[in-house]
Amino acid sequence: MRKPIIAGNWKMNKTAEEAHAFIEAVKNKIPSNDNVDSVVGAPTLFLEKMVEDTKGTELKVAAQNSYFEDSGAFTGEVSPYALGELGVDYVILGHSERREYFHETDEDVNKKVHAVFRNGMTPIVCCGETLEQREAGETAEWIKGQITNALKDLTEGQVSNLVIAYEPIWAIGTGKSSSAEEADETCGVVRETVADLYNRAVSDAVRIQYGGSVKPENIAEYMAKDNIDGALVGGASLEPESFLKLLEAVK
Numbered sequence: 714m715r716k717p718i719i720a721g722n723w724k725m726n727k728t729a730e731e732a733h734a735f736i737e738a739v740k741n742k743i744p745s746n747d748n749v750d751s752v753v754g755a756p757t758l759f760l761e762k763m764v765e766d767t768k769g770t771e772l773k774v775a776a777q778n779s780y781f782e783d784s785g786a787f788t789g790e791v792s793p794y795a796l797g798e799l800g801v802d803y804v805i806l807g808h809s810e811r812r813e814y815f816h817e818t819d820e821d822v823n824k825k826v827h828a829v830f831r832n833g834m835t836p837i838v839c840c841g842e843t844l845e846q847r848e849a850g851e852t853a854e855w856i857k858g859q860i861t862n863a864l865k866d867l868t869e870g871q872v873s874n875l876v877i878a879y880e881p882i883w884a885i886g887t888g889k890s891s892s893a894e895e896a897d898e899t900c901g902v903v904r905e906t907v908a909d910l911y912n913r914a915v916s917d918a919v920r921i922q923y924g925g926s927v928k929p930e931n932i933a934e935y936m937a938k939d940n941i942d943g944a945l946v947g948g949a950s951l952e953p954e955s956f957l958k959l960l961e962a963v964k
């Protein structure tokens with residue numbers, strides 16, 4: 714039985730003060746992590762304070778990116794070693810916005826996945842197709858390729874502990890969510906790819922989230938599906954009330 718994982722991704726939103734106010738508003742209302750893992754992905758600037766603010770609570774903190782080298786002459790980059798030292802739990806990797814605007818490749822994502830594991834954190838690896846790819850019937854092949862590349866040279870133990878977020882690009886921030894059936898089918902492609910690359914025990918263990926216009930009103934439809942173990946949520950994770958409703962719907 715896989716434990717659900719709901720992760721907010723604030724993207725480049727909020728000030729330090731707003732982030733602190735959010736944590737204050739939710740921290741005593743987070744469901745027990747015996748039932749659901751609750752995560753907030755915050756901008757790098759606030760991570761230290763968020764880790765401090767969430768100490769002793771059931772809320773976990775995610776970074777939204779990490780570089781693949783631990784240290785060195787990489788001006789402006791975020792060290793995975795420093796993130797691990799800070800007490801960050803998860804790192805979102807390969808989000809379609811990072812791939813599109815910052816030209817991240819599958820190879821970069823794979824190196825980052827290794828770096829995040831090496832530093833004791835859990836990667837949330839994103840994959841997803843464009844509308845053109847979906848309409849051309851290329852979704853399954855594309856997703857298989859992204860997953861195969863992202864998981865290169867990982868151990869069975871690492872992949873069993875990994876989180877994969879399937880986010881159709883056309884459903885992100887558009888209000889056009891994928892139907893639960895379509896989302897489940899493609900999350901099934903992700904799971905079968907993991908089974909082919911590793912084995913059934915690993916594919917049964919890996920947790921797969923759906924992301925793309927998830928909100929309190931529709932999250933239950935996704936969570937009812939066999940291959941969907943959680944959600945990666947942008948817009949609807951920004952307000953405390955909405956974030957708590959997402960967690961309530963799955964606990």
Ligand SMILES: O=C[C@H](O)COP(=O)(O)O
Pocket residue numbers: 722808880884885886887888924925926927945946947948949
């Ligand atoms: O990482 C989250 C996704 O990009 C989904 O964003 P959204 O919930 O605003 O559509």
